[in-house]
Amino acid sequence: xxxxxxxxxxxxxxxxxxxxxxxxxxxxxxxxxxxxxxxxxxxxxxxxxxxxxxxxxxxxxxxxxxxxxxxxxxxxxxxxxxxxxxxxxxxxxxxxxxxxxxxxxxxxxxxxxxxxxxxxxxxxxxxxxxxxxxxxxxxxxxxxxxxxxxxxxxxxxxxxxxxxxxxxxxxxxxxxxxxxxxxxxxxxxxx
Amino acid sequence: xxxxxxxxxxxxxxxxxxxxxxxxxxxxxxxxxxxxxxxxxxxxxxxxxxxxxxxxxxxxxxxxxxxxxxxxxxxx
Numbered sequence: 579x580x581x582x583x584x585x586x587x588x589x590x591x592x593x594x595x596x597x598x599x600x601x602x603x604x605x606x607x608x609x610x611x612x613x614x615x616x617x618x619x620x621x622x623x624x625x626x627x628x629x630x631x632x633x634x635x636x637x638x639x640x641x642x643x644x645x646x647x648x649x650x651x652x653x654x655x656x657x658x659x660x661x662x663x664x665x666x667x668x669x670x671x672x673x674x675x676x677x678x679x680x681x682x683x684x685x686x687x688x689x690x691x692x693x694x695x696x697x698x699x700x701x702x703x704x705x706x707x708x709x710x711x712x713x714x715x716x717x718x719x720x721x722x723x724x725x726x727x728x729x730x731x732x733x734x735x736x737x738x739x740x741x742x743x744x745x746x747x748x749x750x751x752x753x754x755x756x757x758x759x760x761x762x763x764x765x766x767x768x769x
Numbered sequence: 770x771x772x773x774x775x776x777x778x779x780x781x782x783x784x785x786x787x788x789x790x791x792x793x794x795x796x797x798x799x800x801x802x803x804x805x806x807x808x809x810x811x812x813x814x815x816x817x818x819x820x821x822x823x824x825x826x827x828x829x830x831x832x833x834x835x836x837x838x839x840x841x842x843x844x845x
Binding site for chain 2 (some may be wrong): 592593594597598601602603605606609610619622626627630677686688692695704707709710711712734738741742745
């Protein structure tokens with residue numbers, strides 16, 4: 579084939595490259611949904627396949643992150659429906675990683691936080707993660723979850739209130755080194 | 770390919786994030802305890818290296834597609 583045509587192909591804005599850039603965040607979201615790394619990776623794998631198959635419906639340069647999150651989330655809930663409640667064997671959100679690296683964040687005890695996050699209803703946890711950690715706007719998150727923007731806002735707001743209650747902290751940055759570790763040591767860690 | 774990949778994975782300061790006015794008000798912004806921990810938790814997974822099987826899959830899909838495109842171009 580002519581070199582020119584070859585160059586043209588190689589230099590195309592790459593769908594693969596765009597997907598690669600989104601994978602770390604997509605995978606973190608998958609872990610938050612499934613609670614397990616191996617299941618999360620299976621889910622990401624299914625998402626890659628699905629996304630690749632329907633890439634013609636995606637316009638390069640537009641919001642691939644929201645598009646991929648939507649595919650992954652749809653895939654997760656459709657698999658859950660197929661499997662019924664069997665999926666509930668989850669150890670909870672982010673468990674494995676934290677079991678391996680419990681003190682990575684020093685005095686800011688994430689294990690404790692993770693427990694509080696696990697105690698939230700699924701829709702609230704998902705909302706607070708998409709807005710607070712994945713970096714989506716309310717509009718984007720609402721589209722990913724197929725709900726109204728107002729619903730998304732109220733889920734986040736309820737999640738935040740609940741987390742503050744569970745952690746007994748205010749919304750401000752008043753966490754001292756021991757403000758939370760006291761709570762942790764008084765709890766039996768079963769993880 | 771891995772070098773380009775790790776380059777891409779470098780956390781760039783997200784313009785999007787700082788332009789998001791609602792987050793501070795909703796208590797998930799930079800000064801919020803919950804927001805900070807949420808991002809630390811999420812970030813701990815996000816910072817992991819992507820498993821090879823996922824990278825290999827993408828590579829394979831891309832290779833197949835490129836090959837098909839080249840074949841199509843050749844038959845034109």
